[in-house]
Amino acid sequence: MKLDAKIPSGPLASKWVRHRSEVKLVNPANKRKLSVIVVGTGLAGASAAASLAELGFAVKAFCFQDSPRRAHSIAAQGGINAAKNYQNDGDSVHRLFYDTIKGGDFRSREANVHRLAEVSGAIIDQCVAQGVPFARDYGGFLANRSFGGAQVSRTFYARGQTGQQLLLGAYQALERMIAAGSVQMFSRHEMLELVVVNGHCKGIIARDLVTGALERHAADAVVLGTGGYANVFFLSTNAKASNVTAIWRAHKKGAAFANPCYTQIHPTCIPVAGEHQSKLTLMSESLRNDGRVWVPKNAEDRTKAPRQIAESDRDYYLERKYPSYGNLAPRDIASRGAKQVCDEGRGVGPGGLGVYLDFANAISRLGEATIKERYGNLFEMYERITGEDAYKVPMRIFPAVHYTMGGLWVDYNLMSSIEGLHVIGEANFSDHGANRLGASALMQGLADGYFVLPYTIGAYLAGSKAPRPDVTHPAFAEAEAAARAQLDRLLAIRGKRTVLSYHRELGKILWNECGMARNKAGLEKALRAIPPLRAEFWENLNVLGSGAELNQSLEYAGRVADFMEFAELLCQDALHREESCGGHFREEHQTEDGEATRDDERFAYVAAWEYGGPGKSTLHKEPLVYEEVKMATRSYK
Amino acid sequence: MKLTLKVWRQTSAKSRGKLVEYAAPDVSPDMSFLEMLDVVNEGLIAKGEEPIAFDHDCREGICGACSLMIDGEAHGPENLTTTCQLHMRKFNDGDTITIEPFRARAFPVIKDLVVDRAPFDRIIAAGGYVSVSTGSAPDGNAIPIPKDDAETAMDAAQCIGCGACVAACKNASAALFVSAKIAHLATLPQGRVEREARALSMLAQADHEGFGGCTNTNACEAACPKGISVSFIAQANREYLRAVVKKA
C-alpha cells in the first residue's frame, strides 16, 4: 500500500488557496451526469450532500435513523470554534491552527489543520445565513465563550444545543436540495458493503431497514461521513446506534485505518448506576469552574454520606497534585486522576466508580441563586438521571469515552487509500492528532462538508477515467452476496446469548485494558481475550426474527460483529505505540509525577493499518513533517 | 420494583396490533424507561420471543427519536422530559404501565412502537429553510440581530421533531411543529425574505400529509418535551394571513 498524502507544495499559509484555485474542475455540463453517494447525514454528511447537490452533482444520501435530523451530531452541546477574532483578543488563523496542533499533541498534519483554521470563519457565516440562532450580545452581535486549550474566546454557541442547531441548519439545506430533486434521500437505510471495481470505489450495498431488502447503488464517487467508533467501548456518550460498520467494511475492502488508538475520554460524565446502564451522559465541563473534585482520604469512608466526612478526611486530589490548574486540569489529566483514586479503592457511589464534584463552597460563597443561574439546567438534568439534588449533596462524576480521533486514513483531498472513496467528519483521522480540543469536532465536520470536499472531490471526479459501472456488474453481485451471507449467518446461529451481552462484555475488556491508561500486559491480555469472545459470538449468538422486516436485533448484531473485529486493531495500535500522547496514555511512558511522555524520535508518524484478516493488519507509516511548528512538550503544572 | 407492562405489539404496517402483557419483575428506580425496556427485551429474547421494537438513539432528550405513549401521555408523566430521560423512580412498585406508539393518521405504525414520521421531513422540505447556497453568505456579524429576537428564534428552533405534539392532539395536528419552524425563521432577518412562500407551502404540505387542524386545546404545548410555546402557533397564523393578503 502506498500512502501519498498529496500535500500541496509551497508555504503553509498559501497551500490551500493555491490548491483550491488549481484543483481540476468538473465541466458544469458534466456535473448532472456525475453522481455521488454520501453515506451519513450528520454535520459532515448533510453539509457535504447539500453542497455537492448545489454544485449540480446528482447525490444519493443515506442514514440509518428515520430522519437525517437525528444524527449523533445533534447531541453536541458546547459550541463550535472559529478564528473570527470578533472579541479582538488576538485570535487569528495561525493561532487557531497552532492551538489545534498543540492540542493534538503534535500528531496531526500541519497542512490539514491550517486549512481547517482558514475555513473556520466561513462556517459561521454560512450557519448564520441559514438562520442558526447563535447566542448574541446586547448589541446584536455574535457572542463567544472560552473553551479548553485556548487563551482566546472563539467558541460560538446556541445555548447548550449548538450541535442541534448546526445540524438542523445543514439538514434544512439538505431538505431544500431534496425538494429540488438534486438529492435522493434514503433514511432507515444502512450501508453494509462497499463496491470496488478495478480499484475504484463505485457504489454501496445498503439494506432497507424497514423491508430488509438489500439494494445496489452505483455512483462515480462515494463519501463516508458515518461518525466515530466510541461505542466499541459499549458505554460512551455517543448515541446508541453510532458504530464502526461503514468504515470497518471499507477498511476490509482496502481503506487504511489510521490511529485507531487515539480515543478521547471526557472527565465529567454521570457515573454508571448499575448493570442495566445503556449509555453515559456528559455533563458540561464548565461545572469544574465552580465545583471542587474530591474523594475520601480513607477507603473506609467511601460509603459514608459525603457531608458526614470531615474536611480533614477529604482529598481534593486535583488541587493537591496540580496546584496552579487545580480543578481545571485538562481533560486527560482530570480523567486519569479519577481513575487513580478509584483504583486505590477510594471511589464513591455504586461500584466505587465515581468522584465527588462539590458545589458547597461555591454555594456558600456566591449563593445558591448564582449557581442556579450558571448551571441550573445541568443540575436539573443531573437530578432527572440520578434523583439527587446537587445543591444539597455533591454530584458524582466519572470519566467516559466521548470521541475518537482515529478513523480512515485520508489524503489532503480527503480521499482514502481506495480511489474514489472519500471520508469526512469524525469518520476520518485527519485533523485532531492524538487529542481533539473542545468545540473543534463541529468545526471539522462542517469544514469538510461545506468548504473542503466540494472542491477536492473534483480532483478525483475530473481526473478519473474510471466509468460508473451498472449495478449488474459482478462486483455488485459479489458485494451483495457477502452482505446477505453475513445476515443469514447471524440469523442462523440461534444460540443462547443476546447481542447486548456480547457488546457489554467486549466493552468491559476495552475499558479495562485499553481505556484511560494502557500498558503492555493489559493490552496483550485484551488481545488474548477478544478472539475467543468473537468466536463465541459467532457460535452462541441469539438473533430472533427474520431478515425480511424491521429487525433491530439483526442491525445491532451486524454492528457488534464489526466492533468485535475492530477492537483487536484498536488494541494492536495501542500496543505498538510505545509512547504517551494525547488521549493515548501508556503507563510505561510517563514522568515521575505522572505526566505523559511523547517519543517524537520514534513515533512522529500516522499509523495507517492495512487489513489482512482479523488480528493480521500491516502497519504503514506516514511521517509527520513539521515545517512551521516546533514540536514541544505540553505542560499544565 | 415489580411492574406489569401492557405493550402494543404489531408485526408490520399491514398487520393488526394488540396490547400484550409482560411482567417486569426486577426494575431498579435508577433505570431510564428505555433501559427498563432493554431489560424486558433481554428477557424476551432469552425466552425465544421477539423483542419489542422502539425508536431511540441519543438517549439524552435531543435527537427526537424516542416516541412512546406511556399511560396515554406522550413521553410519559414527567413534564419537559422525553421518554429516554424519564426514569423509573417516577413509577411505583406494582404499577401497570401501558405503552403504545405515537398515533396519528400521518404516522403509520411500522412495527410495534415504531412509527413513520417521514411527513415531518417533507414539511421541512416544503420550505423550512433559508435558500442560501454554500459560499454565498455575508460575514456573520454583517446583520446585527437584537438579542431578544435571537432568543425567541432559539425558543422555537429547539424543537426536536419527535411528534409528541401530534400524538397528544385530538386532531393529530402538526400545528406546533410547523409553527415552530415558521416562527424560528420569520423572527430572523435571514428568514424573512421567503417568509410568505414558506408559511404557505409548509402549511399546505402539513394538510396534504393528513395532519388535522388546530383547535387551540394546547395539548401540544403540555406534551412537548422542550416546552415549545403555543404562542408560536399564533405567530405562524399571522404569517399565514400576511402571506394570503400579500398574494391577493
Ligand SMILES: Cc1cc2nc3c(=O)[nH]c(=O)nc-3n(C[C@H](O)[C@H](O)[C@H](O)COP(=O)(O)OP(=O)(O)OC[C@H]3O[C@@H](n4cnc5c(N)ncnc54)[C@H](O)[C@@H]3O)c2cc1C
Ligand atoms: C455528548 C457529546 C457532546 C459533544 N459536544 C461537542 C461540542 O460541543 N463541540 C464539538 O465540536 N464537538 C462535540 N462533540 C463531538 C461531535 O458532536 C461529533 O464528533 C460530530 O458531531 C460527528 O459528526 P459526523 O457528521 O462526523 O458524524 P455523526 O453525527 O455521528 O453522523 C453519522 C451519520 O452516519 C450515518 N451512518 C453511520 N453508519 C452508517 C451506515 N453504515 N449506513 C448508513 N448510514 C450510516 C448515521 O445515520 C448518521 O447520519 C460532542 C460529542 C458528544 C458525544
Ligand code: FES
Ligand atoms: S432517544 Fe434521543 S430524544 Fe430520546
